Amino acid sequence: MRRAPGVVVLLVIALLAGGAAATAYGHPHVFIDGRVAFEFSRGELATIEVEWRFDELFSSMIQNDYDRNRNGRFDRQEIDEVERGAFSNLKYFNYFTYLVVDGERIPTEEVQDFRVDHRDGRMRYRFRIPVSAGLERARTVQVMLYDETYFTDIALLREYASVRGTVPATYEISTQPMEAFSYSYGPATFVPEAIQLTYEVRR
Amino acid sequence: MPVSAHAEGGNPFTDTPDEVTAAAEEFERRGPVAAWLTDLQRHVNVRLTELMRELQRDGSNRVLFTVLIAGFLYGMIHALLPGHRKTLLFSYFLAQDARVAHGVIAGVSLGILHAASATGIILVAYYVLRAGLQATLGNATAIMNDVTAWLVVALGALLLGLKIREALSGHEHSHGHAHGHAHSHGHGHEPEGDRQDHPHDREGSGGRTLPLIIVSGIVPCPGSALVMVFAITLGMVQLGVLTVTAISLGMAVVLSVLSVITIVLRANVLRLVEGRFGHIAHVGLELFGALFLLAFGLFLLIPGWGV
Numbered sequence: 001m002r003r004a005p006g007v008v009v010l011l012v013i014a015l016l017a018g019g020a021a022a023t024a025y026g027h028p029h030v031f032i033d034g035r036v037a038f039e040f041s042r043g044e045l046a047t048i049e050v051e052w053r054f055d056e057l058f059s060s061m062i063q064n065d066y067d068r069n070r071n072g073r074f075d076r077q078e079i080d081e082v083e084r085g086a087f088s089n090l091k092y093f094n095y096f097t098y099l100v101v102d103g104e105r106i107p108t109e110e111v112q113d114f115r116v117d118h119r120d121g122r123m124r125y126r127f128r129i130p131v132s133a134g135l136e137r138a139r140t141v142q143v144m145l146y147d148e149t150y151f152t153d154i155a156l157l158r159e160y161a162s163v164r165g166t167v168p169a170t171y172e173i174s175t176q177p178m179e180a181f182s183y184s185y186g187p188a189t190f191v192p193e194a195i196q197l198t199y200e201v202r203r
Numbered sequence: 204m205p206v207s208a209h210a211e212g213g214n215p216f217t218d219t220p221d222e223v224t225a226a227a228e229e230f231e232r233r234g235p236v237a238a239w240l241t242d243l244q245r246h247v248n249v250r251l252t253e254l255m256r257e258l259q260r261d262g263s264n265r266v267l268f269t270v271l272i273a274g275f276l277y278g279m280i281h282a283l284l285p286g287h288r289k290t291l292l293f294s295y296f297l298a299q300d301a302r303v304a305h306g307v308i309a310g311v312s313l314g315i316l317h318a319a320s321a322t323g324i325i326l327v328a329y330y331v332l333r334a335g336l337q338a339t340l341g342n343a344t345a346i347m348n349d350v351t352a353w354l355v356v357a358l359g360a361l362l363l364g365l366k367i368r369e370a371l372s373g374h375e376h377s378h379g380h381a382h383g384h385a386h387s388h389g390h391g392h393e394p395e396g397d398r399q400d401h402p403h404d405r406e407g408s409g410g411r412t413l414p415l416i417i418v419s420g421i422v423p424c425p426g427s428a429l430v431m432v433f434a435i436t437l438g439m440v441q442l443g444v445l446t447v448t449a450i451s452l453g454m455a456v457v458l459s460v461l462s463v464i465t466i467v468l469r470a471n472v473l474r475l476v477e478g479r480f481g482h483i484a485h486v487g488l489e490l491f492g493a494l495f496l497l498a499f500g501l502f503l504l505i506p507g508w509g510v
Contacts, residue, residue, distance in 0.1 A: 029425045029429065030216075031244075031245045055248055055249065055252070057430060057433050060436040062337070063436070064336055064432055064436060065336055065337050085217070085338075086217065086337065089215065089217055089218070090216065092219055121252070147215060149215045151215050153245060155245065
């Protein structure tokens, strides 16, 4: 073969450059199965409880580090230490929980009732996000469990959502593609999914 | 923790955003292939832990064999996902004329070192330091990231300097075999139509700088570290070492194949083009590779720029 058209060479170089750039992203080390519970009080959404079940590998790492007395469970003091050492820092990452209420994004700034336990080798985190006042007229609440750093991959459990307390007369739970968080990757577009609750407000 | 970006160790459970990722508003770009690989990794991850537990109950060779196969797959998928110094290997072998054997050596050594480093750190943290595993791993990763990032910057700068010098001194790509004495000016353009052979490169920086790339693999593999911790928890340290070995071999295969593909691709691209344009392509490819290496090193160093 004598001469290849310059375009071909440029294309190959562009392809190589693209390949190099694409490899510069992170990859997950921790796997979570998650679900949420919408908790109502006096007909209004009061809190959202988030539950994460970790994979066994990460679970054993945290258990080794924080179950100091090796009794196979997290005692009160140990729970506090897990919260300080392997949870509180997630405030910088929106606690991997993105709330969109009637189309408006609400940052997750405060969490309550952090609990951690261990069952069948898998660690479980649970915590509540208080839903701020003014949401009583909300109709659509979306919760997306997502680690933007991609260190953690979060999938939804089969029963990914439930409703507790004084449940609204009519409500519907579904998963919704989050167009606002979508992004393109070559010719394809990736759209993360959120858990969506729609309900009628009681008067 | 040092103020640096942690390309392979940033942990949102313990590190500040600067150490883990760029602006919190920006979402990771994850394509469907990566998404599919992630799901696969998730399944292999679950399967691997199940099998290791099964081995605890039933210590048969059959189960052990299955564990090792799962570990090997885990390593392959893990290495296919973004990261793991693939960018390094890729840009390095773009900038360098290297033999296929170089690619295999680099891939295998990187895979093994990446996993061995993690295993060593966990074993020392657990048995010697008796310190928190996640914290020790995080600290060690931070230090090694810093050191190796500087190494990459130095290597990129070195290669860039060499390539620029070669380009300026009239290093032509189609000079055939008569290139024994390098850097004579007016080397000229001799369209011999010969195979583009580069004894200069091969004997030069190609072989000498390879160890630098390999050493950069000392940043511990978090996946291997997790498997090791799990094995210790099960009270099966030897199994942990065996499984991590299988993982490292899986990574080694992927990294080697990628390196070899880059080497062969480069050689073929350069073989396809001849004459003045071929020369430009050659110099361009090498400069690009070296520049990319340099940029990648800086990218690892600058806080908030890491991945």
